Amino acid sequence: MLRAKDLLGLRETSAEEIHEILNTAELMKVVITSNNKKTPHLQGRSIITVFYENSTRTRMSFELACKYMSGTASNISASTSSVSKGETLIDTARTLDVMGTDVMIMRHPMTGAPHLMARNVKAAVINAGDGINEHPTQGLLDMYTMKERFGGVKGLRVAIVGDARHSRVARSNIYGLTKMGASVVVAGPPTLLPPDLDMLGIDVTDRVDDAVRGADVVMGLRIQLERQKKGLFPTVREYHKYFGLTEDRIAMARPHALVMHPGPVNRGVEISSEVMASPESKIDEQVTNGVAVRMALLFMLTRQKPETGGIHI
Amino acid sequence: MKENKFLIKGGHVVTPEGIKDCGVLVENGKISALAANIEPEGARVINAEGMYVSPGLVDIHCHLREPGYEEKEDIASGTAAAARGGFTSICCMANTNPVNDNAVVTEFIKKKAAMAGPVHVYPIAAITKGLEGEELTEAGELSESGAVGLSDDGRCVKNAQIMRLALCYAKRFGIRIISHPEDMDLVNGGLMNEGYWSTVLGMPGITRAAEESMIARDCLLAEIENTGVHIAHVSTAGGAEIIRAAKKRGVAVTCETTPHYIYATDEWVKTYDTFTKVNPPLRTENDRHAIIEALLDGTIDCIATDHAPHHTDDKNVEYAIAANGISGFETAFAICWTVLVKGGLMTPEELFAKMTSEAANILNLDAGVIGEGRTADIAIISPDEKWTVNPSKFASRGHNSPFGGHELTGVVKCAIAGGEIAHGGDWACG
Numbered sequence: 001m002l003r004a005k006d007l008l009g010l011r012e013t014s015a016e017e018i019h020e021i022l023n024t025a026e027l028m029k030v031v032i033t034s035n036n037k038k039t040p041h042l043q044g045r046s047i048i049t050v051f052y053e054n055s056t057r058t059r060m061s062f063e064l065a066c067k068y069m070s071g072t073a074s075n076i077s078a079s080t081s082s083v084s085k086g087e088t089l090i091d092t093a094r095t096l097d098v099m100g101t102d103v104m105i106m107r108h109p110m111t112g113a114p115h116l117m118a119r120n121v122k123a124a125v126i127n128a129g130d131g132i133n134e135h136p137t138q139g140l141l142d143m144y145t146m147k148e149r150f151g152g153v154k155g156l157r158v159a160i161v162g163d164a165r166h167s168r169v170a171r172s173n174i175y176g177l178t179k180m181g182a183s184v185v186v187a188g189p190p191t192l193l194p195p196d197l198d199m200l201g202i203d204v205t206d207r208v209d210d211a212v213r214g215a216d217v218v219m220g221l222r223i224q225l226e227r228q229k230k231g232l233f234p235t236v237r238e239y240h241k242y243f244g245l246t247e248d249r250i251a252m253a254r255p256h257a258l259v260m261h262p263g264p265v266n267r268g269v270e271i272s273s274e275v276m277a278s279p280e281s282k283i284d285e286q287v288t289n290g291v292a293v294r295m296a297l298l299f300m301l302t303r304q305k306p307e308t309g310g311i312h313i
Numbered sequence: 314m315k316e317n318k319f320l321i322k323g324g325h326v327v328t329p330e331g332i333k334d335c336g337v338l339v340e341n342g343k344i345s346a347l348a349a350n351i352e353p354e355g356a357r358v359i360n361a362e363g364m365y366v367s368p369g370l371v372d373i374h375c376h377l378r379e380p381g382y383e384e385k386e387d388i389a390s391g392t393a394a395a396a397r398g399g400f401t402s403i404c405c406m407a408n409t410n411p412v413n414d415n416a417v418v419t420e421f422i423k424k425k426a427a428m429a430g431p432v433h434v435y436p437i438a439a440i441t442k443g444l445e446g447e448e449l450t451e452a453g454e455l456s457e458s459g460a461v462g463l464s465d466d467g468r469c470v471k472n473a474q475i476m477r478l479a480l481c482y483a484k485r486f487g488i489r490i491i492s493h494p495e496d497m498d499l500v501n502g503g504l505m506n507e508g509y510w511s512t513v514l515g516m517p518g519i520t521r522a523a524e525e526s527m528i529a530r531d532c533l534l535a536e537i538e539n540t541g542v543h544i545a546h547v548s549t550a551g552g553a554e555i556i557r558a559a560k561k562r563g564v565a566v567t568c569e570t571t572p573h574y575i576y577a578t579d580e581w582v583k584t585y586d587t588f589t590k591v592n593p594p595l596r597t598e599n600d601r602h603a604i605i606e607a608l609l610d611g612t613i614d615c616i617a618t619d620h621a622p623h624h625t626d627d628k629n630v631e632y633a634i635a636a637n638g639i640s641g642f643e644t645a646f647a648i649c650w651t652v653l654v655k656g657g658l659m660t661p662e663e664l665f666a667k668m669t670s671e672a673a674n675i676l677n678l679d680a681g682v683i684g685e686g687r688t689a690d691i692a693i694i695s696p697d698e699k700w701t702v703n704p705s706k707f708a709s710r711g712h713n714s715p716f717g718g719h720e721l722t723g724v725v726k727c728a729i730a731g732g733e734i735a736h737g738g739d740w741a742c743g
Contacts, residue, residue, distance in 0.1 A: 089630060090629060109633075110631040110634070111504075111514065111515050112585030116632075131517075133515025133516070194511070194512040195509070195511075195518070200513065
């Protein structure tokens with residue numbers, strides 16, 4: 001059972017809850033990989049993806065997760081909605097809420113927007129990425145991928161490499177992995193490391209080699225190329241040289257260490273094409289697992305909602 | 314209530330010579346006598362047994378929003394809120410619409426204030442036209458029409474040469490420049506103090522250097538021009554330290570802090586409550602202690618509210634686009650009293666000085682002192698009474714307070730401005 005109505009971040013999700021989500025996702029993965037991708041878990045349920053930022057995989061992943069479980073999936077984007085006419089977030093959220101939505105999945109460029117939405121709607125809200133804060137379902141699918149390979153997350157050494165300052169993927173992974181007993185090291189250029197990151201109970205370094213050495217999992221983060229223009233790093237070329245995941249660097253990790261990336265990838269910047277093509281790369285597997293984890297979450301969040309008179313499945 | 318003669322009896326009266334247990338006789342808007350046993354004929358008696366009778370509080374930094382933003386506040390609601398908070402003299406910033414960058418707007422504010430009630434309103438005009446940071450306003454004429462200071466508050470004068478010229482020119486007219494220290498390049502889109510909590514919460518941070526570098530710049534410019542400058546809303550340990558060092562060198566710099574930097578920290582942002590969004594941002598516990606320390610050693614001269622009322626619509630949005638500011642008049646005194654006096658850090662006299670005479674001195678206001686012959690501006694304060702903040706009951710139109718539900722000690726029972734009761738008439742007559 002999840003304690004809260006919503007999933008807003010892994011910062012406020014307990015280890016027990018994460019365990020349960022990952023275990024449920026295992027069952028869901030069986031469905032995805034079978035020839036009959038249809039279960040009744042979301043029958044009679046309605047979800048809507050509310051995206052104020054572009055996304056292909058996350059949005060599609062949620063919509064497919066819903067459809068595989070027989071739910072109704074709808075979507076709105078900031079560009080097609082009345083948002084462009086100046087409607088406030090709360091007004092949009094309430095409008096969608098009273099259309100009978102059970103789960104709203106939100107992506108927004110501003111930190112805390114899903115929290116604001118969650119306070120104003122009866123529906124469950126899943127944060128699909130808010131500003132530079134969290135992307136909890138990405139953190140969950142990453143942990144699922146590690147668990148699938150190693151049998152668990154506890155005791156793993158996970159290196160997270162790149163733009164940790166602006167990465168919601170990094171933040172969700174840091175919260176999730178530390179709760180689940182993994183040891184985390186974050187590496188990147190000092191201009192892209194936020195202050196006091198080590199106070200989250202992790203190691204922090206500006207030397208990628210030091211982070212990768214001996215790691216069980218090496219996770220690259222997407223770097224937005226516009227950050228170069230703001231002076232956060234001098235050139236893409238230099239970024240790749242000192243902070244990119246190259247074959248030479250990956251060779252320093254434990255043998256058969258997993259290589260992960262949340263996508264979309266800037267090939268030859270944060271990760272080389274050779275590393276992406278290597279057997280250790282789990283980037284495709286992550287995408288499949290994303291659907292499984294989102295199925296698990298949608299199921300768990302709609303399973304029991306006594307305060308709104310929901311049906312128990 | 315208009316009374317031309319009344320006696321405040323039985324209170325601890327806060328005077329420049331210390332706290333005296335005596336009566337205060339008010340006649341025709343002035344304090345006519347301070348003595349232990351006054352028994353005047355025909356005077357209404359206000360029983361202030363066990364209370365502090367303070368000079369009416371003086372706030373040298375607030376926003377009354379009129380003209381232009383009356384949905385947030387107007388001069389009538391703002392002065393009513395001030396009176397409830399014990400303030401009888403307030404200085405309102407120039408970021409109205411139109412901006413108070415000319416004598417016409419200054420005179421309009423004064424006229425509206427005179428119609429609104431007895432609280433004394435002193436406009437602060439802009440340093441530059443339209444707050445654009447480019448052309449100087451007419452400091453001479455503004456001063457003559459009643460502006461008591463010049464500030465582009467809300468915006469920093471980015472161009473150091475313009476700031477230098479403003480300091481140099483204003484000196485001729487004896488009007489003080491108030492600096493809003495904020496380097497927008499360093500702010501870089503940040504929304505809260507940069508540090509542990511911004512990292513935890515995934516919020517773009519604002520480095521303390523954004524404030525401190527501009528404090529340092531303006532101290533240097535004032536020093537070079539051999540003039541004074543007042544620094545608004547100091548919020549960081551480093552900012553206080555720069556001012557401490559400048560004062561030691563003999564620079565005529567003064568500064569203020571606000572109740573929220575004394576009471577709240579960046580940890581409060583953790584629910585993404587937009588009522589915690591204020592500029593400069595709430596800082597760390599370490600900064601909070603350093604600000605209190607700087608108040609105690611005299612580095613920080615006074616406490617101002619930076620009362621910044623907003624409409625619900627300005628705050629009920631994503632944190633990133635929510636307006637900055639706290640509606641502060643009605644909690645300012647109780648916060649300071651609770652934290653500083655009840656917390657054992659300051660004596661009552663010290664706090665009253667920081668909220669009255671020392672504030673008035675910075676802008677040469679004739680306010681903040683109880684004495685025979687002085688204007689009867691008085692606040693009567695119940696020192697041990699506890700109350701719970703309920704922003705929906707504010708007299709201010711701005712209910713944007715992060716202190717809702719907090720229990721504070723110290724109640725302003727009555728405020729008298731120019732001999733007229735501005736707040737607490739029922740209590741005073743009952």
